[in-house]
Amino acid sequence: MSQQSTSIAALNTEFESEISDPPPSIWDEWLWQCDLSEPVSVDCLLNRMHLLGLLIARLRARREPHLMNICVSVPHIVHQHARVSQLTPRQLKDVVEDLQMHWLRHMDEHTDVDVLSELVDALMTRFGCFCLHPYAYDDINMRDAAMQDRMSVLTIRRIVSIFCVLYRHIHMLVCAQCVDEYGQGAADGQPAAAEVPALEEYHIQASLEAFYKHSMHADIPPASRLLYQQDFSGFYHCVSQAVYFHYPNYERRVQISLDRVRAGMDAVHTLAPVMELFPEIHLCYEDENWKRDAWNWVLMGRRVYLVEPAPGQRVWYAASLLTLLSVFLCGGAERLQRGQAGQP
Numbered sequence: 001m002s003q004q005s006t007s008i009a010a011l012n013t014e015f016e017s018e019i020s021d022p023p024p025s026i027w028d029e030w031l032w033q034c035d036l037s038e039p040v041s042v043d044c045l046l047n048r049m050h051l052l053g054l055l056i057a058r059l060r061a062r063r064e065p066h067l068m069n070i071c072v073s074v075p076h077i078v079h080q081h082a083r084v085s086q087l088t089p090r091q092l093k094d095v096v097e098d099l100q101m102h103w104l105r106h107m108d109e110h111t112d113v114d115v116l117s118e119l120v121d122a123l124m125t126r127f128g129c130f131c132l133h134p135y136a137y138d139d140i141n142m143r144d145a146a147m148q149d150r151m152s153v154l155t156i157r158r159i160v161s162i163f164c165v166l167y168r169h170i171h172m173l174v175c176a177q178c179v180d181e182y183g184q185g186a187a188d189g190q191p192a193a194a195e196v197p198a199l200e201e202y203h204i205q206a207s208l209e210a211f212y213k214h215s216m217h218a219d220i221p222p223a224s225r226l227l228y229q230q231d232f233s234g235f236y237h238c239v240s241q242a243v244y245f246h247y248p249n250y251e252r253r254v255q256i257s258l259d260r261v262r263a264g265m266d267a268v269h270t271l272a273p274v275m276e277l278f279p280e281i282h283l284c285y286e287d288e289n290w291k292r293d294a295w296n297w298v299l300m301g302r303r304v305y306l307v308e309p310a311p312g313q314r315v316w317y318a319a320s321l322l323t324l325l326s327v328f329l330c331g332g333a334e335r336l337q338r339g340q341a342g343q344p
Contacts, residue, residue: 026055
């Protein structure tokens, strides 16, 4: 049976009966293979991503309760110094949403990714505890209407969605191979790449609408668009809705000068003009899945990553977007040469 065809019900039954734990492969499926925007039905308000995330959280609560034995220590966060294992459901929701809303600030201030990852692991495990065992909910908005000692489906859906996108950010932060200013990969000594073509003013003007869209995605907290799509199902048509939902007085960014764009150090500003030159590189946002057979730009907050095609799908990052582009120019040339030689 393939991973994608594995029944959630079967996995859950085996887990609850303690016959066996879900296979480790469900983590990658949950994080990168599920359609986060898969429509839900009246009969089931959770899609496959939500159900897999719920299963993983409960598995952690049963197998790794020690993950909760830390205090909330991330700067500028609610319930700081509280032990995660003692958080109430309302406090858990407060910390998760606070972390989500201030994630971009943590990235700008270079908060230690290990500290962030440790906290997200602990919060997800605590969430799994509440989903494994009955609990007295003092917040009626988090309480299931039919079973008042259980968390509501809508709360579960919201929290799992935030966890999934935060883990995507963490995955990219941890797994990305850095490229220095000479185009060399720190991990495996990737050779310097081909010269990057010069950007011109007409590339900037032609890509303004795309830039406005990219900057709006970069300015909202992680999972904001996904949550808006879930909460207002059938009404979503543009990321601007999620932007103005969070920031009613939002003013769209102004594109920077050609000289600054050419420097490449403002990745969100440089991305749209570069896509005018190389439209074959697919753009993927934080809540979308990569194209397996193509190069992918991945926009995660204000950071832009480059992902190679399958089967490797290595993740690359550089402070300058143009340095990152050089990896594509080098890698694309190598693939073309291999193809002409009949090599995979």
